[in-house]
Amino acid sequence: xxxxxxxxxxxxxxxxxxxxxxxxxxxxxxxxxxxxxxxxxxxxxxxxxxxxxxxxxxxxxxxxxxxxxxxxxxxxxxxxxx
Amino acid sequence: xxxxxxxxxxxxxxxxxxxxxxxxxxxxxxxxxxxxxxxxxxxxxxxxxxxxxxxxxxxxxxxxxxxxxxxxxxxxxxxxxxxxxxxxxxxxxxxxxxxxxxxxxxxxxxxxxxxxxxxxxxxxxxxxxxxxxxxxxxxxxxxxxxxxxxxxxxxxxxxxxxxxxxxxxxxxxxxxxxxxxxxxxxxxxxxxxxxxxxxxxxxxxxxxxxxxxxxxxxxxxxxxxxxxxxxxxxxxxxxxxxxxxxxxxxxxxxxxxxxxxxxxxxxxxxxxxxxxxxxxxxxxxxxxxxxxxxxxxxxxxxxxxxxxxxxxxxxxxxxxxxxxxxxxxxxxxxxxxxxxxxxxxxxxxxxxxxxxxxxxxxxxxxxxxxxxxxxxx
Numbered sequence: 372x373x374x375x376x377x378x379x380x381x382x383x384x385x386x387x388x389x390x391x392x393x394x395x396x397x398x399x400x401x402x403x404x405x406x407x408x409x410x411x412x413x414x415x416x417x418x419x420x421x422x423x424x425x426x427x428x429x430x431x432x433x434x435x436x437x438x439x440x441x442x443x444x445x446x447x448x449x450x451x452x453x
Numbered sequence: 454x455x456x457x458x459x460x461x462x463x464x465x466x467x468x469x470x471x472x473x474x475x476x477x478x479x480x481x482x483x484x485x486x487x488x489x490x491x492x493x494x495x496x497x498x499x500x501x502x503x504x505x506x507x508x509x510x511x512x513x514x515x516x517x518x519x520x521x522x523x524x525x526x527x528x529x530x531x532x533x534x535x536x537x538x539x540x541x542x543x544x545x546x547x548x549x550x551x552x553x554x555x556x557x558x559x560x561x562x563x564x565x566x567x568x569x570x571x572x573x574x575x576x577x578x579x580x581x582x583x584x585x586x587x588x589x590x591x592x593x594x595x596x597x598x599x600x601x602x603x604x605x606x607x608x609x610x611x612x613x614x615x616x617x618x619x620x621x622x623x624x625x626x627x628x629x630x631x632x633x634x635x636x637x638x639x640x641x642x643x644x645x646x647x648x649x650x651x652x653x654x655x656x657x658x659x660x661x662x663x664x665x666x667x668x669x670x671x672x673x674x675x676x677x678x679x680x681x682x683x684x685x686x687x688x689x690x691x692x693x694x695x696x697x698x699x700x701x702x703x704x705x706x707x708x709x710x711x712x713x714x715x716x717x718x719x720x721x722x723x724x725x726x727x728x729x730x731x732x733x734x735x736x737x738x739x740x741x742x743x744x745x746x747x748x749x750x751x752x753x754x755x756x757x758x759x760x761x762x763x764x765x766x767x768x769x770x771x772x773x774x775x776x777x778x779x780x781x782x783x784x785x786x787x788x789x790x791x792x793x794x795x796x797x798x799x800x801x802x803x804x805x806x807x808x809x810x811x812x813x814x815x816x817x818x819x820x821x822x823x824x825x826x827x828x829x830x
Contacts, residue, residue, distance in 0.1 A: 409676075409711075435675045435752050 378447035393438035393449055394419070394426050405438060406452045428452075454640045458484040458618075460805070461634055461644035463625055463658055464783075465489075466496040467601050468790055469650030470608040471798030472783050476648075477615035479806045484642060485617065486634070488624035488654075491609060492602030495652050495790060498759025500671065500707050500715055502684050503597040503792045504541055507560050511768055511816035516789060517566060518812050519796035523597060526795065534603040535710040541596035542571075542580060542683035544704070544744065545588040550688040554591045561593070568593050580681055582745050590688075598684055598707055601791050608798075625658060632779045646805060647780045652762040655784035659774055663822060664785045666760040668721040670734050674751040678712030687744060702737045704744040714751060716741050720761075720788075727758045763787040771797050771817035772804060781805070782819050 373388035380400035387396050394416045397405055404413035405426050416426035421440040429450040430436040438449070460476045462469045465487035477483045487493070503523050506516045523536075530536050545551040554570055561568045569592040571579060576590045609619050624637040634642040649658045656662040687704040705718040719737050721730070734756060741748050764770060764785035774780045783797050800817070803810045815821075 433750055434677060 376443055376445045378443050378445070378449060380449045381451055381453065387443050389443075391443050393428065393430065393436075393441045393443055393447070396443050397428060397438055397449060397451060402451050402453070404451065404453060456484060456618075456640070456642045457644075458482045458642065459645045460484070460648060461486060461642050461646075462648045462650055463487075463634070464494075464648075464650035464652060464655070465491045465605065465609065465619065465621060466494050466650065466652055466790070467492060467605040467608075467794040468652065468783050468786060468797055469648070470605040470612070471794040472648050472650055472801050473612040473617055473619075473798075474608040475798040475802035476805065477612040477617040479802050479808075480615075481802075481805070483612055483615075483617035484644065485609060485612070485619045486623055486625060486636070486642070487619075487621045488637075490621050491619070492605040494654070495759055495761060496601045496605050498669075498671070498757055499601055499761075499788075499791055500705075500717060501535075501599045501601045501709075501791050502541070502707060503599060504684070504789070505561070505566055505593060505596065506789060506792075507557060508767060509816075512789075513560075513564065514812045515769070515793050515796045515817065517564070519793045520595065520597070522795035522799060523599070523792070524595070527597075529607075530599070530604060531607055533600065534607060535600040536597060536604075537599075537710045538595060538597045539708065540592055540594040540683045542576070542685045543591040543593070544576065544583070544685060544687045545590050546687065546689065546744075547588050551588045553688050554589060557591050566593065567595055580683060580685060582680055582747055583685070584744060584746055587744075592683070596684060598709065599791065600709070604791075605794075628658065628780070632777070645779075648783055648801065649774070649780055650783040652784055652786070652790070653760045655762065655782070659776070659780060659782065661776075662770070662774075662782070662784070663765055664762045664770070665722070666725075667763045667787065668719070668727075668758055668760055669717065669788070670719040670729065670737055670756065670758050672716040672734070672738065672753045672756045673709075674714040674716065674753050676712035677714060677751055680712070680714055680751070681706055681708045681745070684708070685744075687740075700733065702733065702740050704740050706741060706745065706748075714748075716748070716753075727760070729756055729758055761787045762790070766821070769793060769797060769817055770819045770822075771800055772814065772819050774819050775823060 414425045417423045426438045459481040460483045462485045572589045626635045700721045707715040770782040770785040
């Protein structure tokens, strides 16, 4: 059984197995919209491999991080734009 | 098909667009011709900085006059022009550059331009993402930024409401001995005055014109609102970027209204094509990181190059050409063309319509290039 870590998504604690990417944690927090496009449309992961940039979130204060290829860390603060 | 007009403007960049708008507003029948789209040359690859400069009295006069005209135009510009009075922050890295801050402060203040000298603490408060051990800087709060192609298009739309016609995607083939413009589609244009506002391509229209290209590289990032708030430039820029002959880079970041950071700058003389030079781009970004260490955390989304139309004395050519009084020039604005486009258009229209000019036009007259006249050499 993998070690469990806890991070926050929009202030809400989420537990995931170590090695999980942030996109999974955001989905597990019940979010369907990760960010909004410049014209206000909701966006969520599409390619899942760092190419499409649709899954961007703010991680530890750094905007435009790709949640699909960033691994979760203990205590990480993740923000969608909601 | 033949067209007759008072004024034919060759070049739908920001300078040609301003000339067209001013001439049309003065009641003249205007036709604008460009081989590409509106603002598709230097205008579209530029930074859009509206800045008062002090290289010479003539440069100061034209940039400060033009900035006033931008401030007047601002409220009519469309939202998409992204016009914003963000202010310029000239950064002094050391005491030598701080001397330059004080010289500039005196120069601007004496001429009625609002400026503010900042010490190390002041500059850190002004832009927290700058590195900590800087000497200070000069803030010019009324400088601005604009998205140039939209502004150019707006001016052409203004001209159209006064009856102007705009033809894009049509190349000027030649100018006949009678002074008619022959277009690539074989049609002809008979104009009272032809304004050569073709920037980097103006020597193609007027052979022998002393306008040469200086290449620049730019990088734009994703949106990081507030990362920097001023048009932030190293004062070393004055030492490095103004060298006419050698390649140079300088720290120069322009936050756009939407939060994107436009990162420059480089200057290369005689760099013919628009290929990106990866080594120069790398040096430019390293330079930016020396002033704003956290810049390496931003995502760059695009890089491009462009050419600036430079003249030997760093002043534009505004007025009748030497060889042919029917052909007027509005070219050679180098890296200040966005700023000085408005002053250029107004001065040119004033001269054509025999109205008094708000500032003396002689320093920009192509007549200064006549042999034996070394006043501006």
